[in-house]
Amino acid sequence: MYKRHIQSSVQTLLGQNAAVAVMGPRQVGKTTLALEIAGQQPSVYLDLESPRDLVMLNDIEAFCDLHQGKLIVLDEVQRLPGLFAPLRSIIDKRRRAGHKHGQFLLLGSASISLLQQSSESLAGRIAYAEMVPLSIDETAGQASTEQLYLRGGFPESLAANDEASSLNWRDNFIRTYLERDIPQLGPRIPAETLRRFWTMLAHNQGETFNASALARAIDTSSVTISRYLDLLVDLLLVRRLQPWHSNVGKRMVKAPKVYIRDSGICHALLGIETFNELLGHPVVGGSWEGFVVEQILSRLPAHTHAGFYRSSGGAEIDLVIEHKNKQRWAIEIKRNSAPTLSRGFHTASEDIAPTRKIVVHGGGSAFPMGNHVHALPLIQLIKQLGQEKPV
Template sequence: MIPREIQRQIQTLLTEFPAVAILGPRQVGKTTLADAIAKTMKSKSVYLDLELPSDLSKLHEPEQYFELHKGKLIILDEIQRAPELFSILRGVIDHRKREGYTSGQFLILGSASLDLLKQSSESLAGRIAFTELTGLSINETYNHKTDNINRLWLRGGFPDSYTAPSDQSSFRWRSNFISTYLERDIPQLGSRIPATTLRRLWTMLAHSQGSQVNMSTLATGLDTSVTSIKRYLDLLEDLLLIRTLRPWAGNIGKRLVKSPKVYIRDSGLTHSLLNLITMDDLLGHTIAGLSWEGFVMENMLSNLKLGSTPWFYRTSAGAEIDLIIEKPGGGNFAIEIKKSLTPVLSKGFYHACEDVRAVERFVVYPGTEEYSIGNGVIAIPVGNAMQLLQ
């Protein structure tokens, strides 16, 4: 098992809240992480996979079942299959609170975010803490040498894909993952969007990784309406498969672009959708630069400090910053991401830094040394990028 950085945070939350939810896409390692956490608990644990009829049947009388296992950590996997449990959990938690049970009762795992948050926020407000498990990060794979980072970039952060014995087997795993998600998992969530339509949309997003989304172009390409495209994108974001980065909205009297940028969150899925199997395939493709940008950004944002807000900045005149981090205590970090070992910044970046009054300026690159490139900009290795935001 590759230890996950978020484990300690979840263990702390279990000492503070009656319920903790781990959200993340399928196969990202939620069940393995939950098992590792359960082994650290003083009390025994109970695991239920709500996709299994045999486990679901145990909750025919959920209150009785929870009472039978009171004092144990109860792990409920794929909770979106039984959203009716949320209202029951509220009553159980409140009843137990009067008996002196205040924390560490339920660990809830889910593969969808918005619907799950909506259900729980109505029923478990103040009783549940949320965390998100992303794919394996650069820090979690330990070795910050270029070949190791490139492997993670090529294969993505899904554990089974990253640890596959070869690039070819990793590619096959991701291809099957995509097909299963489109043909089985998404329809089970109640979506009636054709799998072929979603695959085409997902592939179009891969080709334009990290670009500003043009709803009309996507709608024309799929022969559908802009309204439908928005609904499809919301679904993919709900499933934690894409990330939407909003343009900075500061009032500076400039003509700012308004369309968000969209990234497929896992670089390995991006490469599978584009049929890029090896590092040679990837480096020879026009998407390499934007794929690297999305890979680094996802690693950084997975470490984003609570209360910080990510943006990008672009004006019609060409001033641009890949990533702005608005810090909770004030002050903006301006971050440019470059694949080159000798990064060069455009005048537009410096103009943009003045526009947003950036207090810190960085360029993240795949080298191994940290150094100044002048004009207040520090070049930092990608392996150090996550610590920058903590």
């Protein structure tokens, strides 16, 4: 059992709000988390993919009246978008009865933005949290960085008995999304077409998004390709990292970088089973960059601004983070344990004037690199991000 950072956050939100929605891709651990929280208080759990459970909500007001004073956990809420309208009156009724906080815990496999479109009626009554695959500090002592990087952070993939079993789990995960989950959400996209697109994103892990080039490869339009990307982003499977802009008087790259969010899913799309295969694959640099970016972004406080910096002249920083305390971190990502920096990083640093310059590398030691640049192992940076006030 992995101790998830998000658990304390969700419990805090339940103590402050009538409803909390936890969003994340399938199999990321949302149900396990919810049952752990629910087991600490009077509660009832319904899975909206179960016909038996779904029928209990035919008269949702009567069901909630029957379970007054309990935390009601509703899983896969995107399956019942009409649920949110009656929840408003139920929440207000419970509030009048003195039950103000911790009434509903909602779990969904679509993005927070999609759920918010369906839950406008719950404004002021609901808070949101995103659950991501396991992080390097959550798995410390149970899996190596190498294993987490290769297999990704979905608990069943990471805990598989061997590499073949892990890859088989991820292959089934991909197939289930393509053949069942996405069609249930409405988009009529041929599964094979979407798989080809998803696989092309894996081959181009960490590259700027070029809709025209991808469209030519699949023989479709740029508009359609952008729609495919929107879908995978909304399903929390792909990250679209926007360029960081500042008034530096230079021409900047405008296209976002695109990453498969889980490194294990990226490797499965490419048919990579072992670490040796990964080291010999052309995607290894972009794959490591995507792994590190996701690990870092998953540990940032809400509303922290992050992006990448790239000018048309070649100045580039892999990740720029703006902390609430006005600190600006420039982060370069290198898989090599003896990293070197290009002139482009130093030029970009002169452009944006970061308060801290960091190189995240694949080794286990921290050391200075000169010019106020510090090299850190990923786990050390993640621990620093877990502090309330990064230093």
